[in-house]
Amino acid sequence: MTIRALVFDVFGTCVDWRRSVAREVAAVLPGVDATAFATAWRAEYDPAMARIRDGGRGYVPLDDLHRENLHKVAADFGVTAPDTLSAAWERLDPWPDVVAGLTTLKTHHIIAPCSNGSIALMTRLAKHAGLPWDCILGAEIAQDYKPKPAVYLASCAALRLSPHEVMMVAAHNDDLHAARRAGLATGFVPRLAEHGPGQTSDLTAETDWDVIARDFTDLARRVTPEAP
Amino acid sequence: MTIRALVFDVFGTCVDWRRSVAREVAAVLPGVDATAFATAWRAEYDPAMARIRDGGRGYVPLDDLHRENLHKVAADFGVTAPDTLSAAWERLDPWPDVVAGLTTLKTHHIIAPCSNGSIALMTRLAKHAGLPWDCILGAEIAQDYKPKPAVYLASCAALRLSPHEVMMVAAHNDDLHAARRAGLATGFVPRLAEHGPGQTSDLTAETDWDVIARDFTDLARRVTPEAP
Numbered sequence: 001m002t003i004r005a006l007v008f009d010v011f012g013t014c015v016d017w018r019r020s021v022a023r024e025v026a027a028v029l030p031g032v033d034a035t036a037f038a039t040a041w042r043a044e045y046d047p048a049m050a051r052i053r054d055g056g057r058g059y060v061p062l063d064d065l066h067r068e069n070l071h072k073v074a075a076d077f078g079v080t081a082p083d084t085l086s087a088a089w090e091r092l093d094p095w096p097d098v099v100a101g102l103t104t105l106k107t108h109h110i111i112a113p114c115s116n117g118s119i120a121l122m123t124r125l126a127k128h129a130g131l132p133w134d135c136i137l138g139a140e141i142a143q144d145y146k147p148k149p150a151v152y153l154a155s156c157a158a159l160r161l162s163p164h165e166v167m168m169v170a171a172h173n174d175d176l177h178a179a180r181r182a183g184l185a186t187g188f189v190p191r192l193a194e195h196g197p198g199q200t201s202d203l204t205a206e207t208d209w210d211v212i213a214r215d216f217t218d219l220a221r222r223v224t225p226e227a228p
Numbered sequence: 229m230t231i232r233a234l235v236f237d238v239f240g241t242c243v244d245w246r247r248s249v250a251r252e253v254a255a256v257l258p259g260v261d262a263t264a265f266a267t268a269w270r271a272e273y274d275p276a277m278a279r280i281r282d283g284g285r286g287y288v289p290l291d292d293l294h295r296e297n298l299h300k301v302a303a304d305f306g307v308t309a310p311d312t313l314s315a316a317w318e319r320l321d322p323w324p325d326v327v328a329g330l331t332t333l334k335t336h337h338i339i340a341p342c343s344n345g346s347i348a349l350m351t352r353l354a355k356h357a358g359l360p361w362d363c364i365l366g367a368e369i370a371q372d373y374k375p376k377p378a379v380y381l382a383s384c385a386a387l388r389l390s391p392h393e394v395m396m397v398a399a400h401n402d403d404l405h406a407a408r409r410a411g412l413a414t415g416f417v418p419r420l421a422e423h424g425p426g427q428t429s430d431l432t433a434e435t436d437w438d439v440i441a442r443d444f445t446d447l448a449r450r451v452t453p454e455a456p
Binding site: 061075110111118119120122123124126127133134135136137140141158159160161 | 289291338340346347348350351352355361362363364365366369383386388389405
């Protein structure tokens with residue numbers, strides 16, 4: 001297995017969206033249960049993409065879906081939220097091991113997000129969080145949303161690599177199942193705090209992913225070529 | 229004028245393609261006039277893109293055009309070149325001021341190539357040359373070639389910025405004329421050695437570009453916001 005590039009899920013795998021969004025909500029909407037608001041906002045994410053995946057709506061960048069969902073959730077909470085709160089998703093903090101692990105991986109591999117976030121969102125988030133990507137891949141270049149195979153395949157094609165030369169890294173088994181079906185190598189890193197203390201999903205690897213690592217430091221150690 | 233992103237021409241503006249390609253040619257094709265070969269190879273670049281700009285051929289990444297042109301030029305020189313020599317364009321050295329200037333610019337702005345090179349080519353070149361891009365924009369996301377306005381406009385749209393918030397930086401007046409027509413701000417940096425000692429083109433700014441800088445260090449000083 002010669003891996004030339006690693007592509008990453010971002011929300012949950014690289015960054016702690018739940019606590020970061022809650023912090024931004026708390027600053028703008030005092031009196032609201034900010035963690036509940038963040039969780040409800042995130043819960044609208046998959047249904048909003050589903051219509052696009054199914055062809056019921058053309059590709060719309062996640063920035064716009066986040067804004068639409070913000071107003072839906074704000075109404076449910078009985079408040080009015082400013083459009084600018086959508087930029088909360090550009091200010092998510094990385095898990096503690098991420099920047100060091102990516103920096104090590106970057107010395108021998110191409111590293112890029114393969115996220116459902118847009119180029120604009122991923123670019124601004126990378127600046128906030130210090131994620132040292134080589135380029136931005138994912139939904140926007142495919143004009144579709146994961147777990148559709150087009151997103152993984154377009155990301156490999158943009159690098160002019162075969163899927164078996166690219167490893168998808170995620171904290172979510174579903175993402176890796178889809179990547180493996182598209183022919184990519186797979187790396188699992190658990191994020192046991194993504195959904196808070198009561199998390200029940202993705203606590204362990206569901207199958208024999210090509211690499212199962214404790215965190216990004218461990219991942220970097222496992223995929224870095226041996227010294228000659 | 230509030231500039232939020234700077235996008236850059238790469239071949240000639242950021243990197244010295246002529247001497248770098250000649251070095252790679254000399255290593256693979258001994259006995260050939262490597263500088264003449266590099267210049268002839270580069271001369272095929274614009275005609276190859278012209279057919280695509282005119283709609284006579286669908287979008288083909290520059291990597292493939294470089295390979296096609298390589299074999300054409302090799303035949304003209306009476307030699308056979310390996311396909312792998314095309315990767316010479318991924319190993320171009322930066323002008324001495326580029327990495328420091330980009331690193332400074334990156335602290336306050338989004339920086340990205342807006343080149344005719346593909347995502348794959350720009351990604352690998354950035355790793356070789358140490359260009360600290362935030363993301364890769366340009367021809368591939370527009371599926372067309374500069375100086376078509378779509379390439380500049382798609383690059384701004386991918387950042388969710390208006391053209392007037394984005395500065396195109398180039399050593400080529402033609403590139404800046406096209407960017408200005410598309411509504412972008414413009415920055416000129418002369419590269420008097422791009423074409424060798426006898427260079428006659430682009431020795432000076434042809435008009436009142438928004439910024440005219442000596443080099444990327446000077447550019448960074450001119451566009452960096454004043455301390456409050």
